[in-house]
Amino acid sequence: MRTTIPIIVAFLSGLVLALAPFFREDNWFGGLKQELTEWLIIVGGFTLLLGVVSITRVNWTAVTRRKEGWGYKVLTLVAVFAMAIPSVLSPEWSTLFGRADGSIYDWLFVNLQSPMMATMFATLAFYIASAAYRAFRARSVEATILLITATLVMLWRVPMGEWILERLPGDIPYLLNTYIMGGANMAVQRGIIIGAALGAASMSLRIILGIERTYMGKG
Amino acid sequence: MGFWQKLEQMDRRWIYLMVAIAVIVPFIVPADLPISITPEAQMVFDAVEAVPDGSTVFVVFDYYPSTIAECEPMARTALRHFFRKNCKVITLSNIPLGGPSMAEAVSRSVAEEFGKEYGVDFVNLGYKYGYVAVMTGMGTSIESIFPTDNSGTPLSELPLMSKVTNYKDISFIFEVADNSTADYWVSIVNAQYGVPMVCGTTAVGAPKYYAFVAARQFLGLLGGMKGAAEYEILIGHKDDAVKGMGAQSLVHLLIIALVILGNLGYFLGGTGRREKLG
Numbered sequence: 178m179r180t181t182i183p184i185i186v187a188f189l190s191g192l193v194l195a196l197a198p199f200f201r202e203d204n205w206f207g208g209l210k211q212e213l214t215e216w217l218i219i220v221g222g223f224t225l226l227l228g229v230v231s232i233t234r235v236n237w238t239a240v241t242r243r244k245e246g247w248g249y250k251v252l253t254l255v256a257v258f259a260m261a262i263p264s265v266l267s268p269e270w271s272t273l274f275g276r277a278d279g280s281i282y283d284w285l286f287v288n289l290q291s292p293m294m295a296t297m298f299a300t301l302a303f304y305i306a307s308a309a310y311r312a313f314r315a316r317s318v319e320a321t322i323l324l325i326t327a328t329l330v331m332l333w334r335v336p337m338g339e340w341i342l343e344r345l346p347g348d349i350p351y352l353l354n355t356y357i358m359g360g361a362n363m364a365v366q367r368g369i370i371i372g373a374a375l376g377a378a379s380m381s382l383r384i385i386l387g388i389e390r391t392y393m394g395k396g
Numbered sequence: 397m398g399f400w401q402k403l404e405q406m407d408r409r410w411i412y413l414m415v416a417i418a419v420i421v422p423f424i425v426p427a428d429l430p431i432s433i434t435p436e437a438q439m440v441f442d443a444v445e446a447v448p449d450g451s452t453v454f455v456v457f458d459y460y461p462s463t464i465a466e467c468e469p470m471a472r473t474a475l476r477h478f479f480r481k482n483c484k485v486i487t488l489s490n491i492p493l494g495g496p497s498m499a500e501a502v503s504r505s506v507a508e509e510f511g512k513e514y515g516v517d518f519v520n521l522g523y524k525y526g527y528v529a530v531m532t533g534m535g536t537s538i539e540s541i542f543p544t545d546n547s548g549t550p551l552s553e554l555p556l557m558s559k560v561t562n563y564k565d566i567s568f569i570f571e572v573a574d575n576s577t578a579d580y581w582v583s584i585v586n587a588q589y590g591v592p593m594v595c596g597t598t599a600v601g602a603p604k605y606y607a608f609v610a611a612r613q614f615l616g617l618l619g620g621m622k623g624a625a626e627y628e629i630l631i632g633h634k635d636d637a638v639k640g641m642g643a644q645s646l647v648h649l650l651i652i653a654l655v656i657l658g659n660l661g662y663f664l665g666g667t668g669r670r671e672k673l674g
Contacts, residue, residue, distance in 0.1 A: 194532075198588060202536050214533040215540060221525035225492070268548075276497065277547055286497050291461035294494075298462035302647060306415045307408045310654040314662050324659075328652050334599060334622050336429035337645035338652075354434060363606040370579075370607060 184387040191385035232257060260285055329353055404661035411654065418650045422642025429641050436609055437626035440594045440616030444474070444570070449481045451567035452560055456581070457489040457499040458527075458573035463598050467572050468502060469624035469637035470596035474570040475506040477631050484556050485518040486566075488542070490527035490577045496520065496546045515554040522546030527577050531584040535563050569593035574601060582613045596623060 190213055197210035236250040244250075264282035268275030276282045315321040332338030333353045342349040383389035447453060455474050459467040478485050487503050489495025500520050507518050521542040524530050533541040538560060539551050551557040559565065569591050571581050578595050585591050592615055595605055599620025608614040618627055621644055624637035661667075 207536060211533060211536045211540060214529045214536075217529040218524055218526050218533070218541065221529070225525060275547070276500075278501075283497065286461075286494055287501075291464065291494060291498075294460060294462040295464050299465070302419070303412045303415050306647070306651050306654060307411045309651050310406070310411055310658040311408075313655045313658065315659055324655065328655065331648045331652060334620065335645040335648045336431050336622075336641050338648055339432055340430065350432070358603065358606055359610065362603045363610060366604050367607045370604070374583075 180390070180393065183393055184390070188385055188387060191381065195381075195385070229257065229261065260290070326357060330357060398665065400661045400665035403657060404665040404667060414650055414654075415647060418646035419643045422646055423639070426639065427642050429645065431622070431625050431629055431638065431641060433626045433630065434619075434623070436606075436617040436619070437623050437630065438616070439609070440596070440618055440627060441477075441630040443592065443594050443615035444477050444481075444568070447478075447481065447483060447568045450483060451481075452484040452486065452556070452565055453478055453568040453570065454566055455485055455487050455499075455503070456569065456571045456573070456577075457487060457495050457502070458491055458571060458575065458577040459495070459498075459598075460491055460574060461494045461498065463574040464498070465636075465640065466598045466621045466624065467574055467596065468498070469621065469635060469640075470618050470627060471498075471502055471570075471572045472506055472635065473624065473627045473631055473633065473637075474572070474596070475503060476509070476633055477627075478570075479506060479510040479512055479517070480631070483567075486521060486556070486560070487518065488521040489523045490530065491575075492523055492525070496522040500546055515549075516556055519551075519554055519556050520546040528580055528584065531580055535585070535589050537562055563589040563591050566591055570596070572596045574598045578605065582608050586613050594618075596627075599623075 193206075193209055193213055197206065200206040200210075202211075233254065236254050239250045240247045240254070260282060263274050263280060264276050266274035268277060268280065272279050273281050313324060313327075315324050329342070329349065330353060332342055333350050339350055342353075380389060384392065455471060455478065457471055459471075475485060485503065487499040489499050499522070503518050503520055504514070507514070512518055521538075522545060524541055530541055539557070542551060544550050545554060545557075563585060569581060569585065571578050571593055573581075573595065574597060578597060578601075581593060581595075586593055593613075594616040595608070595614045596618035597605060597620075599622070602617060602619030602623070605614055605617050609617045618624055621637050621640050625641050628635050628637050
């Protein structure tokens with residue numbers, strides 16, 4: 178029963194959503210599709226709640242057992258609740274609640290979360306520079322082709338580099354855009370996109386037909 | 397130890413210092429760099445220009461705060477472009493982590509420049525879980541997916557939303573993304589509902605979308621901060637992306653110089669020769 182019911186739900190839901198584009202939206206079938214879509218969003222909302230419960234349980238256990246790095250886990254818990262609780266409370270009670278300008282959530286987001294995330298991402302520039310210096314070697318013909326192409330594209334994507342390229346013979350920026358980005362790159366990307374789409378379609382079909390059951394924790 | 401060997405084993409902290417200088421100096425000593433316009437950015441500008449004045453459009457904030465430097469200038473410039481054409485703008489986000497807040501902050505600040513009123517000229521729908529369901533559901537009814545805006549006001553109380561039911565009332569979509577949600581806007585909203593759209597994305601993400609531009613599913617593409625700078629120039633309002641071009645130029649040139657130096661050290665310092673000898 179624990180397997181059969183989820184398979185029936187997946188089959189019926191998948192079937193309705195797969196067939197929906199072939200029916201008009203203003204008839205009963207379109208209404209059923211819309212109903213299912215709304216349910217999907219509601220059920221999905223609960224998975225976010227599940228995420229909060231899970232992160233709390235895992236971190237709280239580590240804190241109570243004084244596991245290595247438990248201090249950081251306290252910080253995680255404080256951060257989760259400091260952001261979550263004021264944001265879900267009604268702004269009618271206080272302007273500090275909710276997510277509008279001047280709320281606790283907004284202050285934490287603008288002054289802490291956003292700069293921290295941007296800093297983490299910006300740190301990549303330092304690692305990329307260091308990694309490029311140490312690892313980007315012309316060890317083989319393929320590596321040399323990749324190195325030359327990457328160098329030219331990097332030059333092309335910034336004004337100073339473009340200025341340099343424009344002083345070289347031939348219209349290199351045009352050639353890069355046409356033959357590298359719009360040629361070789363696009364051909365590869367098309368292959369990846371079509372391959373991934375076929376994979377997704379086949380996986381969806383396997384789930385709808387009940388062949389793929391790993392989402393239920395079964396092999 | 398010879399010069400090339402020393403160079404090959406240079407402490408990475410020197411590299412970090414060089415990157416820091418290359419990033420900071422251009423902001424202290426700004427230079428007016430010539431920025432050429434790529435065909436894809438010109439296509440974005442032309443596509444937005446072709447939207448009839450006063451139309452209702454979507455500007456989608458599908459990026460995380462980590463890529464603000466690249467994506468926010470695109471979103472900001474798109475809003476300026478639409479407001480200049482007196483378009484009604486609906487913003488939304490498929491990113492739970494800050495998407496709705498960024499949409500709220502950016503749209504309100506740009507709207508202030510143009511004296512636009514919330515609820516009449518622009519609305520922020522915020523975020524709902526499950527972007528595939530959200531995109532599909534809005535094809536039938538936007539209100540059934542977003543019963544309220546980001547602040548909790550029912551859509552029925554917002555004058556702008558009284559004229560909007562589903563994608564049939566949306567003339568154009570400007571998607572700003574740093575992730576694969578752009579793929580779904582193409583495959584669900586453009587392919588199934590025929591809404592014209594353009595995309596602004598990070599420099600890392602842009603190569604993937606050339607295929608969609610060639611297929612005319614995206615009517616144009618902005619790639620990274622350079623793409624944003626091109627768009628700022630095209631609408632005649634230079635802002636953060638143009639300012640960032642100096643730092644980005646120097647860092648790119650520095651990385652290229654380091655790659656060349658690293659290879660010289662590798663071959664002349666003996667490591668390359670030793671590897672070849674086995």
